[in-house]
Amino acid sequence: MEYLIHLAILLSIYAILGISLNLLLGYTGLISLTHASFFGMGAYVTALLLVHTKTSFLLSVLLGVILVMPISTFLGMISDQFNKNDYMLVSLGLNVIIFGLFNNLSNLTNGALGISGIPRPVLFNIDFSSNSNYLLLALVLLLLIYLFSHYIVRTSFGRVLKTIREDENVSKSFGFNTRYYKLVIFVITASMAAVSGSLYASYFSYIDPSSFSVTTSMLILSITIIGGLASLPGTLIGTLFFILFPELLRFVGIPSEEVFQLRQLMFGLIIVLLMMHRPQGFMGKYKL
Amino acid sequence: MNSILPQLLINGIVAGSIYTLIALSYNLIFKLTKFSNLAHGGVLMIGSYVALYLTQNSLANLWISGLVGMVLAGCGGFIIEKTTFLPLRKKGASSMVLFIASLGVMMIIQAIIVIIFSNQSWNLLSIDTISVTYSIFGGLISNTQVLILLIDVIAILILTALFKLTLFGKIVKAIGDDAETAKVIGIDTEKYTGIVVFIASSIVGLAGILISLDAGMEPSIGLGFLFKGIIASIIGGANNFLGPVVGAFFLGLIENVGIWKLRGEWKDVIAFVVLILYLSFRKIKTLKE
Amino acid sequence: MNNVKKVVISIVLVIALTAVIGYTIRNKSVSKPPSSESNPIVIGSILPLTGDYLSVYGVSIKNAINLAADESGANVKVIFEDEHGCTPADAVSAAQKLISIDKVKNIVGTMCSGSSLAILPISEENKVVVISPSATSKNLTGKGQYFLRTIASDADNSKALAKYASEKGYKKGAILVNSAQDSLVSQKDDIKTTFVDLGGQLVAEESYIASSNKDFRSQLTKIWSSKPDVIFVSALPDDLALILKQANTLGITSVIIDTDTSAGTQQLIDLAGKLSNGLIFPFNPVPTNKQYTDFVTAYKSKYGEDPSAYAAEGYDAMALMIKAILASKNGASDDVKKQLLQIGQGYEGASGVISFGSNGDVEKPINIMMYEDGKPIKAE
DSSP, X not given: OHHHHHHHXXXXXXXXXXXXXXXXXXXXXXXXXXXXXXXXXXXXXXXXXXXXXXXXXXXXXXXXHHHHHHHHHHHHHHHTTSOHHHHHHXXXXXXXXXXXXXXXXXXXXXXXXXXXXXXXOEETTEETXXXXXHHHHHHHHHHHHHHHHHHHHHSHHHHHHHHHHHOHHHHHHTTOOHHHHHHHHHHHHHHHHHHHHHHHHHHHSEEOGGGGSHHHXXXXXXXXXXXXXXXXXXXXXXXXXXXXXXXXXXXXXXXXXXXXXXXXXXXXXXXXXXXXXXXXXXXXXXXX | OGXXXXXXXXXXXXXXXXXXXXXXXXXXXXXXXXXXOTHHHHHHHHHHHHHHHHHHTTSSOHHHXXXXXXXXXXXXXXXXXXXXXXXXXXXXOOHHHHHHHHHHHHHHHHHHHHHHHOSOOBOSSOTTOOOXXXXXXXXXXXXXXXXXXXHHHHHHHHHHIIIIISHHHHHHHHHHHOHHHHHHHTOOHHHHHHHHHHHHHHHHHHHHHHHHHHTXXXXXXXXXXXXXXXXXXXXXXXXXXXXXXXXXXXXXXXXXXXXXXXXXXXXXXXXXXXXXXXXXXXXXXXXXX | OHHHHHHHHHHHHHHHHHHHHHHHTOOTTOOOOOOOSSOOEEEEEEEOOSSSTTHHHHHHHHHHHHHHHHHHOSOEEEEXXXXXXXXXXXXXXXXXXXXXXXXXXXXXXXSSHHHHHHHHHHHHHTTOEEEESSOOOGGGTTSOTTEEESSOOHHHHHHHHHHHHHHTTOOEEEEXXXXXXXXXXXXXXXXXXXXXXXXXXXXXXXXXXXXXOOOOHHHHHHHHHTOOSEEEEEOOHHHHHHHHHHXXXXXXXXXXXXXXXXXXXXXXXXXXXXXXXXXXXXXXXXXXXXXXXXXXXXHHHHHSSOOOTTHHHHHHHHHHHHHHHHHSSTTOHHHHHHHHHXXXXXXEETTEEEOBOTTSOBOOOOEEEEEETTEEEEOO
């Protein structure tokens, strides 16, 4: 039971990440590989605050978002003027740079040594050291973010995002300030990623830079694409697939050395096959 | 501190020479297929690991292994193009779809290599190979590095001759500039694309082999080298044939000389900062016009 | 819906293919418990078995653990879980699975300090005895009531090396560290502090990120320009071999001291050959020690290659764990720990003489070794 609860918490954390990227990629059409960096920022803010000060967990989440907002605004402004191809490379570059900062600014982040002993929150007199309680916390946050995203895509704001995705120039010609919309959604999704990072830090009690590298961004990208672009339920399925499948393989009895590589092989194959036959992902409604 | 500058310059030039091959070959494919092909990094590793397999099992000497590695890398890239990217392009897939597909292909190649060869790092030369160093302008360069530079220069010359001076090269340029018109004139764009992919893939395979000769190869670094090549081709100017060469040497130099003042762990950050700065300035320039 | 059907079928086929491939290449040498009516002792293990270059060590430790299990003659079943490189999150998943589903009460692992820190909350809460063969971070000292290690914490080795350098009269020291590996960074910090405290002068400090680049020449060039007497390198064997090679082509003549015990294994000699001459490194087993050589011989004859770094520590950890469980009453965790502390006093293991402190750390006699013609000798 504990094991399942653990998996459910993992699912919630990565589902939030997937949703955040889906809003950006599936609905607005921007391929961003930077979200692992915002994930990391949220994690580090929470980690540092909870370990060194008496800040409460929720406050640290808020502070994480507050930190991420101006940074993502700045980064968004740099990157959104590029065409799609360059945009993708720039976002990758930002991820590498921010990873470098996490790893090398060891006076702040402790570098590769990581930050350990991050406590679980105690809120409203409930102690979240128990995993089942933590799962509730994670699910509540996931639900809030899911509903919020669901709401965004239904409003006129969301409709404009979709027009930007289809053809930004046409959207501009209708009078929409596309740069504003792209920036706003970028900042919103970056903040979501930061929230997920805070959850991650407190749950695992230890973080280090390696969890926030380019590989993680590619994982989130894969989850979003395979689950389905512009489909929030699709993202949940995609996360389920990516997180559960390797765990299932633990039980099949294949020697562990090969399992990981076989899984990578399979993911690669699935990605290729999907691109060739169903590029919108399993439940997606939008083809790249 | 002046005394180390020559050495840093030499280090930068050697690094740049490897980036050159990656950048040139990447650009060749990019001009024709118009998408960021991550599988190119996988093809780089194919070249390297084929050569490893042959030398490790004493099936061939260094030169033959290298040659076979190049050819098989070329075949690998060609097969990938024909089975994956060409059908996708025919379906009208966008460049983003192709990019994602290339990510998948890269994952597959990397997984297969690790299953067969494990994650160890290795070098093409046996450890007993005697290394001779020469001193130039106050810096040291090893015979292996000189060899790498020579091979690099030869490759650049051959490629330049091929693509700038022959009819073949002109046709390829025409396809790159405007594929539709080329087809209308009657050029078999698919055939030429296939040939160029083969050549470019064998060149990037050569890059992989040179990396293995120089510092050493490990499955996890293939993608990183590809990114350096992509950065180099962008900052050098993708429209000029030799642009990527300039970009590559510039990148190699700035990485190595850049850590004169910074610590080595910032190397990757430097490369991407250069990219972002370049792209931003380019954008500002086009906005002004 | 035709397209979707095609995709679904392809995926089912891919999964089936994977399962078939996986089944046919399954490792046949999984540790088989000798037939016995009693229940087998179940021990869990979390190691990086795949993922990146660290998996080379993970697999070797796994082999050493299996070897120890076989040699113990007891009915032991080991469940290995992979953490895919040093990935704390995966280590936690592995620990959860081992503890809640497989119901293990004892774990040999993890290999990485970060992962060990990450699993401690769970293992402590469930009173699972954990012995790590290679997590050297001093952050782990005293962090777990049921956590022990068969490897000395970084701090001891590093201090001894800095002392050695100081006593040899090396005044100017430089550092080159893999800043992406927590244990190596920790060693570097300790060496730096001790060396400077003893009067040494730090003339250069350089770093690299192992997973992205194997070209250390510019860092070495910078270091060499300050002409240090000694260069402390904090790197694992594959990088170390490259560093030695590149330093050689740059004409560097400083004494090179590696701060990690992994330099003492055959792997380094295989990779660096003659270039290892003169390299100084810390090692806990005396390489001529009978327990160590017996272990290497047994490992080689079973697996056909030399054990990697940390394998000997894994071997000892497993052997001790089994002994302690057998000696305890019903394998209750408090009792197992008590037995470990008792048996592990002056225990002559393959990785050196093990004496657990009450906090679970070991203090091992540190040997400062030097390579000469591919053989390690005591450094004078």
